[in-house]
Amino acid sequence: MKRRDWLAWGAAVPGAAWLAGGAGPVSAEVPAAGCVGSGDLGLVVERARGTLAVINTSRRTVLGGIAGLGDLSHASVVFSRDGGTAFVFGRDGGLSKVNLLTRRIDARVMQAGNSIGGAISQDGTLVAAQNYKPGGIKVFDARTLAQVADIPAEYEPGKLSRVVGLADLPGQRFVFSLFDAGAIWIADVSDPARPLLTKFDGVGQQPYDALLTPDGRHYIAGLFGEDGLVLIDLWDEVPKPRRILDGYGRGEAPLPVYKMPHLRGWAVAGRHAYLPAIGRHEVLVVDTASWQEVGRIAVAGQPVFVMARPDGRQVWVNFSVPDYDRVQVIDTPSRRIVKTLEPGKAVLHMEFTPRGEAVWISSRDANRVSVIDTQRFDTLAQLDIDSPSGVFFTSRAARMGF
Amino acid sequence: MKRRDWLAWGAAVPGAAWLAGGAGPVSAEVPAAGCVGSGDLGLVVERARGTLAVINTSRRTVLGGIAGLGDLSHASVVFSRDGGTAFVFGRDGGLSKVNLLTRRIDARVMQAGNSIGGAISQDGTLVAAQNYKPGGIKVFDARTLAQVADIPAEYEPGKLSRVVGLADLPGQRFVFSLFDAGAIWIADVSDPARPLLTKFDGVGQQPYDALLTPDGRHYIAGLFGEDGLVLIDLWDEVPKPRRILDGYGRGEAPLPVYKMPHLRGWAVAGRHAYLPAIGRHEVLVVDTASWQEVGRIAVAGQPVFVMARPDGRQVWVNFSVPDYDRVQVIDTPSRRIVKTLEPGKAVLHMEFTPRGEAVWISSRDANRVSVIDTQRFDTLAQLDIDSPSGVFFTSRAARMGF
Numbered sequence: 001m002k003r004r005d006w007l008a009w010g011a012a013v014p015g016a017a018w019l020a021g022g023a024g025p026v027s028a029e030v031p032a033a034g035c036v037g038s039g040d041l042g043l044v045v046e047r048a049r050g051t052l053a054v055i056n057t058s059r060r061t062v063l064g065g066i067a068g069l070g071d072l073s074h075a076s077v078v079f080s081r082d083g084g085t086a087f088v089f090g091r092d093g094g095l096s097k098v099n100l101l102t103r104r105i106d107a108r109v110m111q112a113g114n115s116i117g118g119a120i121s122q123d124g125t126l127v128a129a130q131n132y133k134p135g136g137i138k139v140f141d142a143r144t145l146a147q148v149a150d151i152p153a154e155y156e157p158g159k160l161s162r163v164v165g166l167a168d169l170p171g172q173r174f175v176f177s178l179f180d181a182g183a184i185w186i187a188d189v190s191d192p193a194r195p196l197l198t199k200f201d202g203v204g205q206q207p208y209d210a211l212l213t214p215d216g217r218h219y220i221a222g223l224f225g226e227d228g229l230v231l232i233d234l235w236d237e238v239p240k241p242r243r244i245l246d247g248y249g250r251g252e253a254p255l256p257v258y259k260m261p262h263l264r265g266w267a268v269a270g271r272h273a274y275l276p277a278i279g280r281h282e283v284l285v286v287d288t289a290s291w292q293e294v295g296r297i298a299v300a301g302q303p304v305f306v307m308a309r310p311d312g313r314q315v316w317v318n319f320s321v322p323d324y325d326r327v328q329v330i331d332t333p334s335r336r337i338v339k340t341l342e343p344g345k346a347v348l349h350m351e352f353t354p355r356g357e358a359v360w361i362s363s364r365d366a367n368r369v370s371v372i373d374t375q376r377f378d379t380l381a382q383l384d385i386d387s388p389s390g391v392f393f394t395s396r397a398a399r400m401g402f
Numbered sequence: 403m404k405r406r407d408w409l410a411w412g413a414a415v416p417g418a419a420w421l422a423g424g425a426g427p428v429s430a431e432v433p434a435a436g437c438v439g440s441g442d443l444g445l446v447v448e449r450a451r452g453t454l455a456v457i458n459t460s461r462r463t464v465l466g467g468i469a470g471l472g473d474l475s476h477a478s479v480v481f482s483r484d485g486g487t488a489f490v491f492g493r494d495g496g497l498s499k500v501n502l503l504t505r506r507i508d509a510r511v512m513q514a515g516n517s518i519g520g521a522i523s524q525d526g527t528l529v530a531a532q533n534y535k536p537g538g539i540k541v542f543d544a545r546t547l548a549q550v551a552d553i554p555a556e557y558e559p560g561k562l563s564r565v566v567g568l569a570d571l572p573g574q575r576f577v578f579s580l581f582d583a584g585a586i587w588i589a590d591v592s593d594p595a596r597p598l599l600t601k602f603d604g605v606g607q608q609p610y611d612a613l614l615t616p617d618g619r620h621y622i623a624g625l626f627g628e629d630g631l632v633l634i635d636l637w638d639e640v641p642k643p644r645r646i647l648d649g650y651g652r653g654e655a656p657l658p659v660y661k662m663p664h665l666r667g668w669a670v671a672g673r674h675a676y677l678p679a680i681g682r683h684e685v686l687v688v689d690t691a692s693w694q695e696v697g698r699i700a701v702a703g704q705p706v707f708v709m710a711r712p713d714g715r716q717v718w719v720n721f722s723v724p725d726y727d728r729v730q731v732i733d734t735p736s737r738r739i740v741k742t743l744e745p746g747k748a749v750l751h752m753e754f755t756p757r758g759e760a761v762w763i764s765s766r767d768a769n770r771v772s773v774i775d776t777q778r779f780d781t782l783a784q785l786d787i788d789s790p791s792g793v794f795f796t797s798r799a800a801r802m803g804f
Contacts (some may be wrong), residue, residue, distance in 0.1 A: 034437075035436075035437035035438075035486070035503040035504070036437075036484055036486050036503070037440035037482065037483075037484030037485040037486025037487065037502070037503070037796070038439035038440050038441060038484065038485065038486075039440060039441060039481075039482075039483060039484045039485030039486070039796060039799050039800070040483045040484040040485075040526075041484075057483070058483050058484060058526060079441075080439060080441075081439075081441060081442045081459070081460050081756075082438055082439030082440065082441045082442040082443075082460060083439040083440065083441030083442075083485070084437070084438050084439025084440075084441070085439065100439070101437040101438070101439070102437070122757050122758075122759045123759050124442075124460060170713065170758070170759065170777065171759075171777060215672060215713045215714050215715070216713045216715075217713070217715070235715065235735060270617060271673065271691070289673070310802075311572065311617045311618045311619070311802065312617045313617070313618075313619070313637065333637060354483075354799070354800030354801075355524050355800060355801070355802055356524075356572070357524045357525050357572065357573075375572065375573060394439070394441060395800045397441050397756070398441065398756030398757060398797045398800060399756075399757070400712075400713065400757055
């Protein structure tokens with residue numbers, strides 16, 4: 001503490017002086033004191049009243065709310081590169097640009113009649129929405145929400161398919177599935193005025209959702225109309241669809257499906273993917289090199305979200321009605337259920353903190369979000385939030401396929 | 403755009419109203435307008451003059467600078483959970499808490515005579531420094547920089563080892579290697595007043611650096627005094643050190659070592675780790691299940707940093723003198739060098755943007771940081787920065803072992 005440089009601490013160098021000192025292009029403005037980092041912020045969708053709760057995962061509190069977002073049933077969210085802005089896709093086709101720091105809506109457009117989520121390009125400049133009505137995707141300038149491309153999912157003259165499973169790919173590309181057409185398309189919007197489409201037809205009946213592996217290599221769509229999934233290895237020189245897990249439920253009585261499961265890159269833990277067996281009380285364990293089933297884990301109900309803790313040591317599962325008051329935790333090395341939790345009725349979603357020490361679980365009918373320690377399983381906090389559904393943390397901005 | 407909710411956009415709900423509306427604990431303050439997200443910020447160490455350049459990876463600019471940080475040769479940086487704060491470990495033992503948003507030093511302590519980096523706990527509350535002199539680690543409250551634990555690396559009465567390879571583990575734990583003792587220790591500082599130590603002795607001579615795999619499962623230390631590495635599987639019920647890659651250079655004339663390579667979790671891409679072969683012009687390819695060598699890739703010089711692009715499709719390598727003007731890119735599926743770049747003399751470090759579309763490369767003697775597109779290899783920007791060494795982006799906050 002006796003060094004000369006000790007005396008200098010706190011000496012910020014203003015932009016202009018910095019420039020004179022030889023550093024390159026410099027922005028002069030310095031944000032006001034009171035600004036904080038956005039890396040521990042997130043949003044919880046309050047679906048009943050169409051509002052968002054802005055939360056902080058370090059303090060485990062609600063910071064405030066944002067209203068005026070329309071119909072937020074099945075709403076989903078992606079984040080800007082800086083984590084300060086959320087793009088909220090409402091079921092009613094509303095696309096809202098929300099500032100998490102000021103807690104205001106910076107822009108909003110009604111872009112479709114029925115929308116089911118979206119994605120943001122690798123470089124953060126383009127936002128894409130996947131729509132049921134009119135079926136297709138639309139691409140927007142992330143800065144202004146001006147529409148830059150409209151890609152109808154026209155699979156036969158005059159027939160538009162509902163679009164699901166939209167994900168960003170490296171470059172200005174998006175991949176998505178056509179539920180009604182049994183197809184997968186890749187749109188390259190490097191030049192938004194002239195999108196380049198690569199189409200894979202006949203991939204299987206009714207792809208209902210899809211996932212991109214965390215490395216961006218494999219795109220996998222679940223099939224509702226068939227007993228299997230379809231995979232595309234995007235690193236192949238000529239990518240082509242390939243059926244995997246064909247007949248994973250064959251020969252056994254099909255179960256009614258109470259809620260469609262969700263797929264996303266969180267399914268991958270280490271060398272395995274953990275996938276909800278549609279309609280069954282099982283999680284499928286799949287080797288991500290051979291894409292063969294290597295095991296099944298019996299669980300408490302029909303799985304909806306099957307999510308790996310960021311380190312892959314655990315996989316957490318929630319369920320459709322009537323088992324939707326429970327959450328189960330799978331230990332991946334032993335493939336055993338190590339914990340069953342009951343965090344409140346109608347568990348709709350879960351989200352892990354970036355380094356996985358905690359998980360946030362929304363219980364819609366309990367009007368509660370629970371923060372659970374993932375090692376000891378004790379409850380660290382309970383937040384009163386109105387009919388919570390999706391929980392989304394800004395750390396998603398740094399991940400592909402989210 | 404004719405919906406009623408369109409009229410409501412921009413209607414932020416203040417904290418108090420939110421509380422009345424039924425949401426849980428609420429913070430009333432709203433940050434001032436002008437605040438921005440911190441997810442695309444970073445720091446570049448200007449080692450010669452002991453300053454930091456604050457950069458923005460979306461705009462590819464220098465936002466400003468921060469002075470008064472002492473000796474920043476071999477300086478390293480970790481980030482707070484919110485990404486708004488950096489903890490800077492100077493070679494002279496200075497530990498500085500730097501606010502990236504106001505570009506000011508919020509706190510600074512001289513904690514050792516010779517320091518070599520640090521880590522931050524999984525929950526972001528504790529910062530640990532690894533020291534050469536006095537040999538050991540010290541743990542600080544991330545909020546105040548008050549020292550909460552001092553763990554001398556005393557391996558024989560009165561003898562303190564230099565500490566290297568410090569990394570955070572799940573829970574309030576840190577793992578590190580004792581260069582002079584040939585040991586690896588784990589410190590559990592759940593109760594900082596009574597740290598619990600687990601010691602692994604006789605792991606091999608002179609562990610010089612280490613890495614934690616991105617899943618936090620495997621800790622691997624490189625050995626300078628022996629021809630091999632040592633690995634600990636931290637998921638084992640009783641973890642124990644195990645030698646791997648024994649004799650990877652055996653039987654051939656040893657090369658002089660011009661600069662010690664660096665190890666970190668960036669070495670892992672898909673199912674393989676890509677490790678610098680110490681003293682050799684080779685990168686070792688290691689299967690992360692068997693931990694056997696499965697290949698070698700000849701490169702342009704002695705590798706220093708061997709870093710996977712976040713998607714693992716590429717591995718980028720820089721070199722020690724005399725080959726330190728070059729950077730080579732390995733395509734991982736084919737294990738071939740697909741590009742050799744010369745971004746300026748004395749390449750000291752590289753850092754990928756979170757989703758990997760670009761890499762920032764520091765060229766010390768060219769006083770330049772280059773931003774390179776990782777798909778086309780064209781230069782997106784060049785920033786004039788004085789003697790740049792380490793480049794650190796806030797996205798590290800979300801990763802284990804960084």
